Amino acid sequence: MFRKITAALAVTLGLSFLVPALGAEPASAAPVAARTIYYDASGAQEFKAAVDEGAAAWNQAVPEIELKPATGGQATIKVYADDGWPRTISYGFGQGTIYMGREAVNDGFYPPRIAAHELGHTLGLPDNRNGRCDYLMSGHSSPTSCQSTTPHATEAAQVSQNAGGRVPATFSKPIRYDDCFTF
Numbered sequence: 161m162f163r164k165i166t167a168a169l170a171v172t173l174g175l176s177f178l179v180p181a182l183g184a185e186p187a188s189a190a191p192v193a194a195r196t197i198y199y200d201a202s203g204a205q206e207f208k209a210a211v212d213e214g215a216a217a218w219n220q221a222v223p224e225i226e227l228k229p230a231t232g233g234q235a236t237i238k239v240y241a242d243d244g245w246p247r248t249i250s251y252g253f254g255q256g257t258i259y260m261g262r263e264a265v266n267d268g269f270y271p272p273r274i275a276a277h278e279l280g281h282t283l284g285l286p287d288n289r290n291g292r293c294d295y296l297m298s299g300h301s302s303p304t305s306c307q308s309t310t311p312h313a314t315e316a317a318q319v320s321q322n323a324g325g326r327v328p329a330t331f332s333k334p335i336r337y338d339d340c341f342t343f
């Protein structure tokens with residue numbers, strides 16, 4: 161039996177360096193227009209529908225954003241499939257490259273939940289391996305039986321804030337999130 165350990169890699173560096181860059185809170189409490197974020201799942205092979213499902217879950221939970229399939233070259237999130245571990249390299253809020261790694265799928269994890277988790281990284285959320293199925297960012301610390309794609313209210317609130325400028329549109333260097341198990 162594999163012991164599940166995570167290679168959090170850049171995660172700890174991840175958002176901590178962003179904190180000084182946080183601006184003042186918006187002066188107005190007026191409703192914010194939804195920010196459209198285009199994704200391209202044409203390279204996601206058998207996971208295209210899973211990516212759409214993950215995106216829909218975020219759209220439903222966070223009124224400030226709308227993840228939409230790209231129709232041209234405007235995608236800032238690109239999703240691929242490969243045989244490695246699921247992972248995301250994020251370049252800024254709503255910007256990133258996602259790999260729907262088959263290792264986790266082969267271990268029994270639910271593809272739409274993997275997609276929602278990886279999209280969460282592109283929306284500025286770090287891993288939060290608390291083992292809870294009701295959190296998307298718990299990732300593989302939750303059991304493989306967990307098929308929830310709904311963000312926890314806390315996660316949805318964080319993404320709302322991130323969309324409002326809490327996470328920069330472009331990072332000074334990419335943040336990599338590796339959702340892998342090692343021995």
Ligand SMILES: [Zn+2]
Nearest residue numbers: 287299337339
């Ligand atoms: Zn992750």
